[in-house]
Amino acid sequence: MDKKETFIAAIKENEGFIFKIASVYTNNTDDKNDLVQEIIYQLWKSFDSFNQKSSLSTWMYRIALNVAIYQLKVSKKRVLTIPIDGQVLDYHENDNSTTEEKWQVFRQQIDNLNLLDKGIVMLYLDNKSYDEIAEIIGISPSNVGTKLSRIKEKLKTQIFKKQ
Amino acid sequence: MELDELKNTWDNSNNPPEQQQLITIKMIDQMTQKKYHSKIKKIAYPEIIGVIICLISAFFIGIYFYKLDTTFLQGAGIMSILLLVTLSIVSFLSLRQLNIPVDVNRPYAATLKIFATQKLQFFKLQKINAVLSYLLLVSILILMSKFYNGRAISEIKYFWIYSFSFGYLFLLFYSKWVAKYYKKTLQQTEELLEDLQQYSMNN
Incomplete structure (x- = not known):
C-alpha cells in the first residue's frame, strides 16, 4: 500500500470522529465543511512527521483537536479558499x-x-x-x-x- | 443529559454517508500541488487595511504640519501622528500574533494554553486600541477644522460643548459595550488557563 492509500484508509477509519469534532467546534454547515477540509489538509501535511511513537489514530485525534482550536482562532478572519472537492464534502444532514x-x-x-x-x-x-x-x-x-x-x-x- | 446519555447521542450522531468518500487520491494530488488553500493562513485584511490607513493619515498630517500655526495645534498634530503610529504598531502586533507558526503535533492542552494566552493578549490590545482610538478622535477633530476650514477650533462657536458632550457619550456607551462583550469570554479564558495550569502542574 503506498502512502496515499495508507492515508485514505486511516481517514476512512477515523472519519466519524473528524466529522463529530467539526460538528462540535462549529455552528454552521459551511464552517463544518471548512473544518473537515482543514483537518484533512493538516493531517496530510503532517503525515510524514508521524513517528509511530503513538498509534496512528491517537496522532490523528490530536491533530484534529488542535486544528479545531486553530480554526476557532482564525474563524473571524476568513479567507477565500478553493474547496478540495465541494461535491465530496456535500454530505447531508439526513x-x-x-x-x-x-x-x-x-x-x-x-x-x-x-x-x-x-x-x-x-x-x-x-x-x-x-x-x-x-x-x-x-x-x-x-x-x-x-x-x-x-x-x-x-x-x-x-x-x-x-x- | 448525563454522560451516558451524551454517549448515546454521540454514537448516533451524523457520520458521513457510507457511499461518500471523505478523501480521494485526486484530492490528495490537489493538496500536494497546493491547489487547496489552508484556512490557517496568515492573512488578516482588516488589520492590514487599518495599518495602511493609519500610516497614510500620519503622513498626511506630517506634510501639512506647516499649516498648524499655534503651539496648541502643533501639539495636537504631534499627538495625532504618535497615536496613528502607535495604533499601527498595535495592529501589527495583533497580526504578528496570528502569524505564529502552527504546530498541530502538540498535545491538545499545550495548544489550548497558547490559544488562551494569545486570547488574553488580544483583549489587552483591544483595550489599548479602544482608548487610543478615542484620543485620536479628539485630536483629529481639532486638526480637521484647521485643515479644512482654515480656522482654529477656539474660533468655532460651540465646538467644545458639542464635541466633548458627544465624545463623552460615545466613550461611555462604547466602553460599556466593550466591557459587556468581553467580560464573559475573558472570564472563561482566565478560568481555562487556571485549569490548564493546575493540570499541567500535577502532570
Whole structure:
C-alpha cells in the first residue's frame, strides 16, 4: 500500500470522529465543511512527521483537536479558499428530527464546558482509554479520571439548574 | 443529559454517508500541488487595511504640519501622528500574533494554553486600541477644522460643548459595550488557563 492509500484508509477509519469534532467546534454547515477540509489538509501535511511513537489514530485525534482550536482562532478572519472537492464534502444532514433535537441538547450541554473539558469528554465518548486520552490531551491518566468525574458533576449541576 | 446519555447521542450522531468518500487520491494530488488553500493562513485584511490607513493619515498630517500655526495645534498634530503610529504598531502586533507558526503535533492542552494566552493578549490590545482610538478622535477633530476650514477650533462657536458632550457619550456607551462583550469570554479564558495550569502542574 503506498502512502496515499495508507492515508485514505486511516481517514476512512477515523472519519466519524473528524466529522463529530467539526460538528462540535462549529455552528454552521459551511464552517463544518471548512473544518473537515482543514483537518484533512493538516493531517496530510503532517503525515510524514508521524513517528509511530503513538498509534496512528491517537496522532490523528490530536491533530484534529488542535486544528479545531486553530480554526476557532482564525474563524473571524476568513479567507477565500478553493474547496478540495465541494461535491465530496456535500454530505447531508439526513438525521430525523428527534436525532437532531437530541444533538442540539448535546451541543448545549457540551458548549457549557470549557475547551479542555470539551476535548476530554469527546475522546471519552469516542471510547478512548484514559491512557489514550492522556496522550492526546497531554495530561496524566489520573488527571483524566479526575477531570471526567468533575465533568460528570458539572453536567449533573447543569441539569439541576435547568430543572 | 448525563454522560451516558451524551454517549448515546454521540454514537448516533451524523457520520458521513457510507457511499461518500471523505478523501480521494485526486484530492490528495490537489493538496500536494497546493491547489487547496489552508484556512490557517496568515492573512488578516482588516488589520492590514487599518495599518495602511493609519500610516497614510500620519503622513498626511506630517506634510501639512506647516499649516498648524499655534503651539496648541502643533501639539495636537504631534499627538495625532504618535497615536496613528502607535495604533499601527498595535495592529501589527495583533497580526504578528496570528502569524505564529502552527504546530498541530502538540498535545491538545499545550495548544489550548497558547490559544488562551494569545486570547488574553488580544483583549489587552483591544483595550489599548479602544482608548487610543478615542484620543485620536479628539485630536483629529481639532486638526480637521484647521485643515479644512482654515480656522482654529477656539474660533468655532460651540465646538467644545458639542464635541466633548458627544465624545463623552460615545466613550461611555462604547466602553460599556466593550466591557459587556468581553467580560464573559475573558472570564472563561482566565478560568481555562487556571485549569490548564493546575493540570499541567500535577502532570
